[in-house]
Amino acid sequence: MTHCTLLEMQDFTLWAKMKERGALLSFDLEITARCNNACRHCYINLPAADREARSKELTLQEISSIADQAVALGALWVLISGGEPLLREDFEEIYMLLKRKGLLVSVFTNATLIRDEHIVLFKKYPPRDIEITVYGATEETYERVTGCPGSFIAFTNGLNRLLDAGVKVRLKAMAIRSNFHELPAIAAFCCTHTKDYFRFDPQLHLRFDGNKERNQLIKSERLTPEEIVALEKADKDRFASLRKRCNTLINDAVAHRGCDHLFHCGLGNGSFTIGYDGTFRLCSSLWAPETIYDLRRGTLREAWEEFVPQVRDMRSTRPEYLENCCICPIVNLCLWCPAHAYLETGKLDTPIEYFCQVARARAAAIQEATPSSPVLGNAQHSA
């Protein structure tokens, strides 16, 4: 008789059970909005010395309480992110308290602040993984993006120390104007340092704090739709996946296509985000005040069980939305969603022309490669 069974995560039938009933699986925990870098494209990187931001950060005790509540709701994964999480002096305590509650912990970091104590910690108590963004393959490009002299050498030192210690590291890149010329070299850098498939993200969204100057900078870093599509087409695996999944990127079970609901994605289904100041958001990009719940005034269970359904049920009466994005047959190829619309315009239900252009360029590329695609047949009418 077998009493104890070893499980590999992807084979775990428990996930299917939990997904089926929309149970909580994971959450993101932004432990700070501050960062030691000042990346041009970043939506959440207040200065490291920002006192106001620091004063609003969740305390260790508050994080412990929220984690207890999340564990009670069944959460198994947590992603520690920021800002730069290693800026918090109590990072190790936060990390261990989450581990000791039985959570599988991942960390997003720029790796520039990795110290001896982090290596000791991660070796003894391994994270599920550490994800690091590679902003450039050379000092010049990397530091043009980060705006921080010395950051490239700090990054390579931190990365090498993690890899030498055998910590599971995953690398990824943002494809932006400032590093566009160097993307092949960034891909090569990533592929020589880890065995992962190289992942890049060309879709920049605007800042959580609405900072106009920084938003202009982010817009200036956006690639053109043609450049994005050219990058995606050049990556054969990625493009094949896009072609294969372009009809299924949005889950039909929750989409309610053609109705007046605002949210047609998996928002608040199995996961949520905790902001540095104790705010509960249904996804990391959703910052509209009417969609945010303050955990300093209520419980996580109230947020999850009562507030999430309210947000998911939000409707639109704006013809611009109802006659465009809401029924768009290529919305699956689009960065558009109410969260990003809010960041761009202050409204949850306004189309964004740049996103439309990217979606149309992708649709045209897929159409060219797959003339029989039914979705893209419809897209011709939409565009």
Added chain:
Amino acid sequence: MDITLDQICVTSEDVVARVIEDELIIVPLASGIGDMDDELYTMNETGRAIWSRLDGEKTLQSIADDLAEEFSAAPEVIEKDLLGLITELVRRKMVIVHKENAPQ
């Protein structure tokens, strides 16, 4: 290590046991627990009954006696299963044998 029924065992502090969707899930905390990355463990009903009794006070014999009564099973069958599971869990460092009861 040979595990015997006169020993006392306790669950390791380097794992966390959680009940999710009515399943007992064992989450390794530290490196060296188990054999591979990204692993979790779950246990069946008997395994769960054994795990919950590993309190660092009861001998394995006492646990086997409890289980034979609870599951109305032959003691020799329970004892064999218990020793098999504990041996496996000790090998994976998920359970430790109390020092005073450990074989010299």
